Amino acid sequence: MNEQKLCELKSLYDNELKGNIKNNYVPFFVRMTNSYDGKNGVLFVGKAENMENKDNVTIDEAFCKAQKWIDAEKFIKKPTGKAARSAYNRVVYQITRFLKNKNINHFARTNLYKLANTKTHMFGSKYEEANFHIFEKEIELLQPKFVIMLTSGLEEPFMEKLGEKHKKHTLEEKFKYKNKGKEHIKKIKCVKFDGLESIFITALHPQGKPEEKLVESITDLITATIQP
Numbered sequence: 555m556n557e558q559k560l561c562e563l564k565s566l567y568d569n570e571l572k573g574n575i576k577n578n579y580v581p582f583f584v585r586m587t588n589s590y591d592g593k594n595g596v597l598f599v600g601k602a603e604n605m606e607n608k609d610n611v612t613i614d615e616a617f618c619k620a621q622k623w624i625d626a627e628k629f630i631k632k633p634t635g636k637a638a639r640s641a642y643n644r645v646v647y648q649i650t651r652f653l654k655n656k657n658i659n660h661f662a663r664t665n666l667y668k669l670a671n672t673k674t675h676m677f678g679s680k681y682e683e684a685n686f687h688i689f690e691k692e693i694e695l696l697q698p699k700f701v702i703m704l705t706s707g708l709e710e711p712f713m714e715k716l717g718e719k720h721k722k723h724t725l726e727e728k729f730k731y732k733n734k735g736k737e738h739i740k741k742i743k744c745v746k747f748d749g750l751e752s753i754f755i756t757a758l759h760p761q762g763k764p765e766e767k768l769v770e771s772i773t774d775l776i777t778a779t780i781q782p
Contacts, residue, residue, distance in 0.1 A: 556586050557621060559695045564617050566691050570684035571669065572613055578672045581613050583620035584664040584692050587627045592697035595660035596653060597752075598646050599689075599703040601759060602667035610672055630661050641760035642704060648769045649702065656780060662696055664689070666708055686715050693752060700776060701752050706759040713745065713756065720747035725778075729757075729771055731764050744775045753779050 560583065567581060575581065582603050611619075630650050633643040650661055668685050689712055693701065703709045713722070725744040730737065745754040757772055 556588070556590055559586075560584070560617065560620055562695060563688065563691060564613065566688055567613050567617075567668070570687055571681065575613070575669065578610065579669045580611050580672060581616040582665050582668050582670060583616050584662055584696070585620050585623035586662040586696070587630060587660055590660045590662055590696070592660070593699065594658055595662060595696065595698045596650075596658060596700045596702060597662045597664060597692065597696055597698040598649075599701060599705060599709070600642055600663070600665045601705050601708055602665050603670040641763070641765060645704065645760040645765050645769055648765070649772060652769070652773045653776070656776075658699065662698065664692055666703075666705055666712060682711065686712055690716070693750070698752050701754045702772065703754065703756045704759050705756065709756050713754070716747055716750075720749045722747055725775070727771060727775065729768070731767065733762050742771050742775065744779060 563584065567583075571581065580603070584597075630647075632638075632647055633640065637643050646663075653659075653661075666685060666689065667681075668688055669681055716722070723746045726741045727743075729740045729742050731740075732738070740758055742758070743754075743756045745756065747754075755772060755775055758768060760768055
């Protein structure tokens with residue numbers, strides 16, 4: 555069933571991006587645990603892959619890699635080695651541990667930006683319309699219970715587009731932290747759209763943030779929305 559979902563997404567990639575993909579751009583596909591079930595599932599959303607100095611791959615090659623991740627269930631295990639140096643990976647792992655204790659056991663991962671550049675770690679909104687169409691299709695196919703977006707505001711254009719089709723309801727919590735001696739006040743939001751089953755939680759990317767406090771803020775919002 556998950557392979558069927560990937561095939562539907564691949565068709566959308568072919569339609570939206572294939573004619574635009576040039577040298578030095580690498581496509582990214584959503585990755586799911588082998589038994590993924592959206593009714594009891596979570597979709598984690600990052601910004602983009604860092605593919606600087608990596609080899610170019612085609613849509614077909616990226617599709618094959620996503621299929622391998624389905625079988626491996628790799629990303630829900632405790633990160634080790636190079637992966638453990640990523641604040642994003644560490645925070646996702648801590649959240650999955652919490653969710654498993656709430657009997658939420660199915661996980662998927664995607665990025666807002668579906669194309670990464672092999673010449674730089676920077677990314678832009680050149681293909682924003684295509685990125686949104688693919689993201690919208692991911693929500694439709696996966697139907698996750700929660701969509702946890704660790705994207706530091708980059709998700710806002712995507713949420714605005716969803717809001718054009720569905721009335722939006724938002725709960726906000728302040729998130730205070732210090733970085734290099736400077737205090738920051740940001741917002742973590744819990745968003746529900748009429749007509750969509752998924753609950754969206756938008757938060758900061760973990761890099762340079764107090765990870766334990768960030769995990770606690772996110773899991774507190776999840777707890778507040780889970781029916782007893």
